[in-house]
Each structure stands twice: as structure tokens, then as C-alpha cells.
Amino acid sequence: MIAARALVEGSEKTHRLAGFDPDESPRSLQLYGVDPHYTGEAVRWLVGEGHVDHLDMNFGCPVRKVTRRGGGAAIPVKPNLLRGIVRAAVAAAGDVPVTIKFRVGIDDRLHTFLDAGRVAEGEGCAAVMLHGRTAAQLYEGEADWSTIARLKEAVRTIPVLGNGDIWEAFDALRMMRETGCDGVVVGRGCLGRPWLFRDLADVFAGREPQNPPDFGEVTRTMLDHAKRLSEWMGTPWGVRDFRKHATWYTKGFPGSARLREALIRIESLDELEVILATADASEPFPPAAMRARRGKRGRRQKVALPEGYLDDLEDATPSTEEIEANVAVSGG
Numbered sequence: 001m002i003a004a005r006a007l008v009e010g011s012e013k014t015h016r017l018a019g020f021d022p023d024e025s026p027r028s029l030q031l032y033g034v035d036p037h038y039t040g041e042a043v044r045w046l047v048g049e050g051h052v053d054h055l056d057m058n059f060g061c062p063v064r065k066v067t068r069r070g071g072g073a074a075i076p077v078k079p080n081l082l083r084g085i086v087r088a089a090v091a092a093a094g095d096v097p098v099t100i101k102f103r104v105g106i107d108d109r110l111h112t113f114l115d116a117g118r119v120a121e122g123e124g125c126a127a128v129m130l131h132g133r134t135a136a137q138l139y140e141g142e143a144d145w146s147t148i149a150r151l152k153e154a155v156r157t158i159p160v161l162g163n164g165d166i167w168e169a170f171d172a173l174r175m176m177r178e179t180g181c182d183g184v185v186v187g188r189g190c191l192g193r194p195w196l197f198r199d200l201a202d203v204f205a206g207r208e209p210q211n212p213p214d215f216g217e218v219t220r221t222m223l224d225h226a227k228r229l230s231e232w233m234g235t236p237w238g239v240r241d242f243r244k245h246a247t248w249y250t251k252g253f254p255g256s257a258r259l260r261e262a263l264i265r266i267e268s269l270d271e272l273e274v275i276l277a278t279a280d281a282s283e284p285f286p287p288a289a290m291r292a293r294r295g296k297r298g299r300r301q302k303v304a305l306p307e308g309y310l311d312d313l314e315d316a317t318p319s320t321e322e323i324e325a326n327v328a329v330s331g332g
Contacts, residue, residue: 192248252289
């Protein structure tokens with residue numbers, strides 16, 4: 001996820017994150033913006049430079065340091081502000097499709113997803129994506145797929161995509177049957193399980209998904225992943241970044257707790273290779289690991305908002321706090 005203001009102001013790290021390999025297609029990028037001006041300028045640069053074939057905008061981030069400044073999941077609380085940001089992005093994008101992703105709302109008392117869907121539809125978005133949790137829920141419990149069905153009923157002219165708890169390929173089919181949504185968005189479900197996309201392609205084509213890999217294939221995938229990260233980020237930063245991925249890849253395998261203790265301390269690809277060589281490559285993928293929760297965790301939170309943020313929900317003016325919220329975080 002790329003911060004719009006950082007991109008406009010020439011942040012070297014942000015420009016690197018916004019880069020693509022020459023053979024990548026389609027080029028899809030998620031943009032985080034809180035201000036129509038910076039959002040429009042960022043989109044104009046991305047499209048003008050030929051960087052993207054699709055832009056998604058994240059209005060679902062529940063992270064405290066973002067929402068307390070009026071960013072992320074806080075933005076749909078103010079439909080006019082949301083409308084201004086989306087309008088700027090769509091206008092600057094031209095023929096490049098723009099989608100937006102959002103959550104059900106702030107908490108059980110303040111739902112914003114229907115208004116957000118209508119804004120997106122009215123401003124010319126190509127599709128909307130709903131994570132069936134509130135910002136207060138973070139990633140707790142089960143996603144409420146019924147909200148996706150309600151959004152589908154409210155938004156009639158553009159596709160509605162569902163997000164939340166797609167752990168296996170058949171979850172996607174079940175979500176589409178239960179909600180009537182047009183497709184699914186995968187988040188945490190693919191962490192340490194990149195073959196989920198292969199399985200999704202199979203079930204959408206009417207084929208049975210393949211058996212999950214044994215631990216030997218998992219370790220080969222891990223090494224390839226770590227090498228690619230190191231090539232892109234440099235060593236040792238790529239290896240250190242891979243540590244969290246190593247945890248997700250090994251989750252559920254027998255003895256994985258001991259293995260993870262070693263993996264979270266690796267400093268080189270050689271160390272990674274030596275540690276993985278000690279594991280049983282023939283170990284079959286444990287069925288219980290298929291639905292093991294991965295990625296972000298967290299109990300229910302009280303969503304932090306700027307002081308007085310809820311006093312005037314019709315206000316469309318980004319405050320100083322909102323502009324400063326343009327930090328490079330992911331979430332949604």
C-alpha cells in the first residue's frame with residue numbers, strides 16, 4: 001500500500017515500493033490517501049508514468065495511529081470527504097479503473113459501508129470491496145458475510161467483492177453463493193499459502209483443487225520467497241523481513257514451534273537453508289493447518305478518532321491531523 005502524499009513529495013522508499021517488474025501484468029497498486037489534492041496528484045503521476053493498470057484505494061485500515069488522525073477506516077464516517085477523495089482519484093485516473101476497499105464501519109453502532117458503496121458507485125468506481133468486520137473488531141472472530149449481501153443489494157451498477165475469512169478455495173465459492181457478490185478479495189488467507197491462488201483458479205474453472213504441498217515443497221517455496229525478498233530489499237533486510245513469513249509457512253506442521261524459534265533469528269539465506277534442511281521434507285500438509293489463522297491478530301478495540309471528529313459528519317475538509325495521517329501502513 002502506497003501513501004499518496006509521500007509519493008507526491010518524492011519519497012525514495014515510496015517510489016521504490018510503487019515500482020513493478022517489467023514482466024508484471026496487470027499492474028495493480030493500492031493507494032492510501034486522506035486528502036483529495038494529494039490523492040489526485042499521486043494518481044495523475046502513477047497513470048501518466050504508465051505505472052498502473054488498476055488502482056485500489058484503502059479506506060479500511062483500522063490501525064490506531066491512522067484512525068486517530070482521521071485516516072483509513074475513519075474516512076467513510078464523513079461521506080463528503082470520502083466523495084472528494086474518490087472523485088479526485090477517478091478524475092485523475094482517466095481510463096484506469098479505480099476501486100475502493102472499506103470495512104463495515106467504526107463499530108457496531110456506526111456502520112458506514114452502505115454510504116461508502118453508494119459514494120463509490122456515484123463517483124465512477126469500477127468496483128467496491130467490503131471486509132465484513134468493523135474497525136473495532138480488527139481481525140477478531142468471524143467476518144460478517146451478511147453485510148456483503150446487503151451491500152450487493154444496495155450497489156447495483158458495479159461489482160461488489162467480498163473480503164474476510166477466505167482461508168481455502170471453497171470459502172470463495174461459499175461466500176459468493178451466500179452473498180451474491182461478484183468475486184472475492186484475499187488478504188491474510190494467502191500468507192504462507194501462495195498456492196491458494198492456484199486453488200482459486202481451479203475451483204472457479206470447475207476443477208477440484210490440488211492436494212496441498214508436503215513440507216519439502218513448502219521449504220522450496222520459502223527459500224524462493226526469501227531469495228526474492230533479498231534480491232529486492234538487499235541483505236540482511238530481505239532475510240529479516242522474511243522472518244514473519246517463515247512463521248506463516250510453518251504454522252500447523254509437527255514441531256513447527258521449535259522450528260520457528262530458530263527461523264525468527266535468521267540473518268542469512270544460508271542459515272535459512274541449514275535450518276530447513278533439518279525438517280522432514282516428506283511430512284504431509286496437516287489438514288488442521290488449512291484453516292489456521294494467519295497474519296494480523298488483535299482483540300476488539302475502541303477506535304481512536306480525532307477529538308470532535310464525529311461532531312460534523314458532513315464536513316469534507318481534511319484537517320491538519322488528517323493530512324499528517326498519510327503514513328505508509330498497511331491494513332484493511
